[in-house]
Amino acid sequence: MDKLKFRIFKSHLLHYSVVVLAALMAVPLVAILGKVAVEGFRNLTLEFLFQPAPTTYEAVMASAAGHAIPGGISNGLVGTLLMLLMSSAISIPVGILSGVFLAEHRSTVFAKVSSYMTDILQGTPSIILGVIVYAWIVIPMKGYSAIAGSIALCIMMLPLIVRSTEEAVKMLSSSYKEAALALGGSYFRTVWKVLLPSAFGQIFTGVLLAVSRIVGETAPLMFTALGCAIVQWDVTQPMSSVPLLIWQFFNNPTLQPLLWSASLVLLVFVLLLNVSSKIVTNKWKI
Amino acid sequence: MENINNTILEIRDLCVAYTADKLSVSHVSTDIPRNQITAIMGPSGCGKSTLLRAINRMHELYRGIQVSGELLIDGQDLLKINAMRVRREVGMVFQRPNPFPTMSIADNVLAGYSLNGIRLEKSMRQSIVEQSLKSVGLWNEVKDSLTKRGTFLSGGQQQRLCIARALALKPKLILMDEPTSALDPIATTTIENLLVELKNEVSIIIVTHNMGQAKRISQKSLFMYLGELVEGGSTEQMFSDPADRRTKSYLSGNIG
Structure with a gap:
């Protein structure tokens, strides 16, 4: 009887470890998405999609004047x-x-x-x-x-x-x-x-x-x-x-x-x- | 002369070999009667499907299968003319219903035409769809859903759609490879009754594992065993008084 209980316990153990490991798999993806979304959203404007990348000079001038860096990735x-x-x-x-x-x-x-x-x-x-x-x-x-x-x-x-x-x-x-x-x-x-x-x-x-x-x-x-x-x-x-x-x-x-x-x-x-x-x-x- | 008129297909010394050293269909000669149902019976692996698939040249799709002999339809040897023409005149229905999954019901019926590159006018298309579906008794069931996909139908309806698809090209002969073996008894009965009616329009050869089915619907029966045609004749005769002892033991359930 004890043997049977032990087998049931093992079965449960395996089952839950699989569930936990599967959930852990999602962690890197969620972490990547979260980081990129939080950091990326700050500078993201519609303009960002329609302006070409700024030159170093433009960027330096803008930050010296205290503005956001102009331009985007068009x-x-x-x-x-x-x-x-x-x-x-x-x-x-x-x-x-x-x-x-x-x-x-x-x-x-x-x-x-x-x-x-x-x-x-x-x-x-x-x-x-x-x-x-x-x-x-x-x-x-x-x-x-x-x-x-x-x-x-x-x-x-x-x-x-x-x-x-x-x-x-x-x-x-x-x-x-x-x-x-x-x-x-x-x-x-x-x-x-x-x-x-x-x-x-x-x-x-x-x-x-x-x-x-x-x-x-x-x-x-x-x-x-x-x-x-x-x-x-x-x-x-x-x-x-x-x-x-x-x-x-x-x-x-x-x-x-x-x-x-x-x-x-x-x-x-x-x-x-x-x-x-x-x-x-x-x-x-x- | 009368004999020729009543025969749709003469099979003469037909041999099929998958490997060089063994004939899977060995020297079969027989006549297939016009506007009747001919049943090919026999245990698994006896060559009945192999024989059937030789008639519309399906073996050519695979490498290394040798077919020899003569298949005369109206005096013309099917083995000597273009395979695509043969398959237009000799239709086929498979064991599992296989309507084309991406086509609507109507397009499935017309698939033979589109696959042959034949363009039809709209009125012509409609009448072919209606006529073909009516002749398989499917028209009333699907006439409001002709644009739905064929795979939404039940198994028995799908198989009748496949028969309609073959009939739409107006073939002289239809080959059926155990067409009811994947269906339930009610759908099987529907299809059996349908075949009995259809034989007035078209000659039918049906391979069947089911002796009862052969007895119920066919007029002529062929019994094959280990690649040989053991016996062929009227179904009534074969079931009441088989000539060969192998046929007798198959029909009484001792072999196969």
Whole structure:
């Protein structure tokens, strides 16, 4: 009888330790969010989103006069959005098509090899991708540019999208594909009208998560897009991005008050992407 | 001549092999009667689904499956013409209901057309949807929810939707691979009654694990065992006086 009581006690003990540990997991996230929100909210105004970053001179003058530091992160926001757009334009279609291919031909040697290479690419440190793109694009083009930055981001996004598309298509029951082909459908139409729509929710979630992963990338952009003090729309020129600005603010003592607000904007953007990916997954569940 | 007219499909010396050293369907020859239900019976692994899937060339979707022999439909060998054309003329209903999850009920019925790249006028679309759903007895149940997704229906309704999807292309022959094995008895009865009516429009081959079902709805029965066609003939004859002792022992429950 005592033995049984001891077993019940052990079971309870394990149960509660799991609950406590799970709760502890949330502590770092809550702490990060809290710190960034409290510190960042202080300097956050609407102006902050629509003004480019101040120069050191402007910042010094403003603080000497006792004013708040002027300016914001609009040059970084524009750069981030433009480079995201360009890298997505290439990595989304290429990634989805490759993902479908890998899922559909999973038993061929070619697919196995390329699948393995995708894994390796995904594991490549982003700073190395930056160096590579610097050698391949920046040097031949004789200058830093948003195009080079987008290519670096694109290489980072690609394996994420390939992998999530591949998993999404693999998870679909083969009976949908068989049913479509049994109606006389061509392979192309079967993929286009049945497989891709059925996997859409998952693929879209994968794309959102890929974007949220690269939106905070700094290292590859240091070698490629470099940064820019004004709002730059010309993609052949050096361009700024929000994470690059955070790095610059950190390195410049006079601009440090802007550091937290820029971090808050970036964090909120990433959180929004993550939340929408959850919503998409639930809404397009089949 | 009369014999040919009453036959929709002639199967001649059909062999299917998944691996080179073993025939899963071995030298099967038989005739499938027009506007009747032909049941293929046999224990698990006897090759009945394999035979069925050879008819609309589903084996070509997978590597290394060898099919040989002749499948003559109106004198034309199905194994020699384009597989997409074959599948338009020979419909298929699967074991588990599988309406396309992203399509509405109406779009599911019309899926055969959209997958073949055939554009239809609106009035044509409406009449095909209505006619196909009526012929499976689903029209009254879903006519107000044609734009809802097909996956909201019950299992039995989904399976009837899948039959309507196959019928919409006006095939000559429909292949059914244990279409009621995932359904409850009431839905099964509905579908059995439906098939008996449908045979006036289309010839049906049904693979079934259920001897009672074969007896209730089919006119011709084939009994397969270990890849061979043991016996084929009128259902009445086979159930009352089977010629082969293996058929007899299967029907009396001694094997399978």
